[in-house]
Amino acid sequence: MFLINCPYCGERDQSEFSCGGEAHIVRPKQPTELSDDQWAEYLFMRKNIKGVQFERWNHVHGCRKWFNMVRDTSNDKIHAIYKMGEKPPVE
Amino acid sequence: MTKYRVNKTKYIDQTKTVSFNFDGKSYHGFEGDTLASALLSNGVHLVGRSFKYHRPRGIVSSGCEEPNAICQINEDTDLTEPNVRATEIELYEGLKASSQNCWPSVNFDIGGINNFISPFIPAGFYYKTFMWPKSFWKKIYEPLIRMSAGLGKSPTKPDPELYDHKHVHCDVLIIGGGISGIIASKIAAKNNLKTMLIEDKNVLGGSTIFQKNENYKINNKYSSEWIEEEIAELKKLDNLTIKTRTSLAAYHSYNYLLAKENISDHLPLDKKNGGIRHRLWKIRADKVIVATGAIERPLVFNNNDRPGIMLSNSVKKYLDFYGVSCGFNNAIFTNNDSAYETAVSLKEKGISVKLIDIRKKSNSKIVKNAENLGVKIYWNSTVVNTFGHRKINSIEIMNLSEDGSNVVGDKSRINCDCLAVSGGWTPMVHLHTQSGGKLDFREIDQTFIPNEIDKNHINVGSCNGDFELEDIIKNTNNKIKNFLKVSESDFDSCSVIDSKEFDKRNIWLLPNYISEGKCKSFIDFQNDSTAKDIKLALREGFKSIEHVKRYTTTGMATDQGKLSNMHALGIIADTAGVKMGTLGTTTFRPPFTPLTFGAIVGRSVGKFFDVIRKTSIHEWHIQNGAKFENVGQWKRPWYYPINNETLHDAVQRESKAARDSAGILDASTLGKIDIQGTDASEFLNRVYTNAWSKLGIGKCRYGLMLNEDGMVYDDGVTTRLGENHYLMTTTTGGAANVLSKLEDYLQTEWPELDVYLTSVTDHYSTASICGPNSKKILTKIFPDKDFNDDAFPHMSYQNAKINGINCRIMRISFTGELSYEINIDSKYGMSLWEKCIEAGKEFKITPYGTETMHLLRAEKGFIIVGQDTDGTMTPIDLQMDWIVSKKKYDFIGKRSLYRSDTIREDRKQLVGLLTDDPNEVLEEGAQIVSDINKKPIEMIGHVTSSYFSPNLNKSIALAVVKGGKKMNGQKLIVPMENKNINVTVSNFIFLDKENKRINA
């Protein structure tokens, strides 16, 4: 149960949040131009890293805002939290 | 006073007698006793039988590590509890306990036979033997094992007790109220930090509280006296909360911890008063100090499991804390100095004691102390055998060879009635590793100690590998000051006298003159695994400690190997010739000690198990006899039986009334999302499959929402209330998820859109009136309104007022009938409903529930998302191509609609099914086949909705069938348990294909 520092609300218990999977996967602007394989790459393929991973999180039982998190999945250490649209911190 | 109660102590009130019952016999103890100390004071050592061999077993320890004294408490009451450790339960008047693993009785039991056939029950015996024949497993092996295993009985009645949860935040949490925990608490609290100290016993002070020996002094006082004064001071500190009888269950990441406080387990049954039994503390601490101490190790030698063989420090605790002598002719078998404290304490009270030490010498002060008192010490010696059936009566010892790998010389026999054993100490690192901490191996005393990196968590005292009194005080003081970044401490100038231990020797499996195969050297007492079993597992090729553990079941009993894990590791390392530090440990998982289910669920039981959502019209439904069904958290009227009608009869009546005259449905539970913003139309274009830009203000439109994978996700009618204002409805169950999904796209993919979403589900109540007479009813309610089809056409909405209250009327239909939905502020939901009922009286308006609603829409072939779809259906599969815009460049899921998989023609597709016998109603979920003779039978689809339609006077069903689109008129079979039902594929619109009724 980690503590998450919501960029809008401050530190809250993990139970208020839900994880939305890997971050920085941009929805293609022109899906119809894509081949099946290219679309499948966007739709299905996720890295699922053991180690430092960029993730989307939602303060679902709070302000309902989405934001990004850099988390080490092997020990749950949160390295950074930043708002949607902001540049990810360089590793 | 019984003859074993030899000593008066502060912690036992010998003026207050407590009577209790153990295995059907009555005994007396005193207030302050545990069940174990009270039994020992009555000379009772034998408390159970071992798991596999049913060997007699006695009390071993005085704490949570106890492997043998496992009891069933208060059997035959609804408060009965299995697996209670006698060493942990505080004695109370009327306590009834029975030993658990000893059917039919502790003194004679059938399983004892296993002891004689034990050569045939090696490691993995159960896996190897009970594998075949397969038919024997259920009828013979399993019941046999279960009966003789005796793992206690769970209560059969509902738990009458209350349990509580409490959340707490603190600056510093200290786990363990022994000497280092007390030092840490005092430093933290005196430096103005909000501090919490938890201790699982009811008395603070750990083992220091009964350490009264010349060789251990702090500031010139006995360490026990010194700590008593410290505790008294501690209790005066304002910002310190002390929770005794509270055991830490789990240490999660980010310093989130769970602790169970025992509030009434130590009270007599008639004094519990229906109060709270356990409280689960959910603690978020800024900093955590673990001071959980160490557990004494047993030694592994032949027949080391007889009743009367106990841990040395426990023998001392029973004597100096409880005033109970475990024997009058004691032998102590040790590899370290700590056992000499026990010897000195016994000798000082005039009780006979001898020492057998595997070391060649030790010149420490405490050893000198024992020698000066005249205690006989057998150096460089080991116990090779023990004797006595129900209790130990003698031991055999021999000298060790120079390197300790063998025994030499002659055996000599020593009589004793108690053998205290000490194999050194194991730091309790469970919490450290639970929190994610790693361990280092320390060669000198063969211990795993915490390797600290976390800046918000440290370990102090013996759980950190400090075993000498001076080290504990000095190191704890320095570490805590650094950790808390404070300078204030009362312990800087403590003067400490202690006895340092310099001579160490450790042998994991003591050698014997008896061949290894004939020795019973137990490692795990509770699961009856021996050194021989471990060696067999290694010979059979098991290498990983995790595999050896499971194969031999070592460390897998309810004590989780607190006494056995280190020895198992040591023996594996020695046998395999590897360094113990390289083996790693098994994983320590929470809870540290067992936790009741009650404590875990707290108050979330019965009606508090989940949230119940009711509409503002709920009371009316109850008064009118509605039966309810759960839809998500909502309670929805299912049907309204009249005069003991069955579900079927009520639904037939309700659905006929809705088509013949008028029906009314409480539709308040449908999800409602208010959408506003200059890009609202564009937003709807992107989330629905159909086009929205051209929808006029005041119009309604049905929309279908997909997932990005092209599968149908939700549906509902959305109304354009204004230029930049829409009201979206969703399915009852999908409302929250739809809102989340839309928010996700808005915030993360399309932040440039000017759109705002607000959930207004609970803001409005909805009465849905349908049927040919609905227009007349509406006219009565809203006399000023023109309900002509031209003025108020299908799929449009208008504002209106009832008694001055604003409401919205949508002319939309989910039944195929002429139909209106009235939305009003929830406060007025009930009065609106009552007004509708009143106005509809002359038309016999009939309230109907979800079951009738489902039937009516099925007659019209309208799908229910979640019933006719299951997350694998595209709109094309549902034959809803008409709602998928060809013109729109993009919408959620569009690209997926022409992936190679979604364009397959043999996908399951929505069809209607008519049974050849019109009275036969199919079962929802039933499988559909085309060829019953081809083996294996291929299942080509399943029934999703099925009803008997009173309006069509026949059975109708919706189904999804592979390639169903092209199967119209084809005969299929629905095989059931006792018959095959013949069906014909049909159009799925069964009634009013021309859509005439909505304008009736």
Ligand SMILES: [Zn+2]
């Ligand atoms: Zn927030």
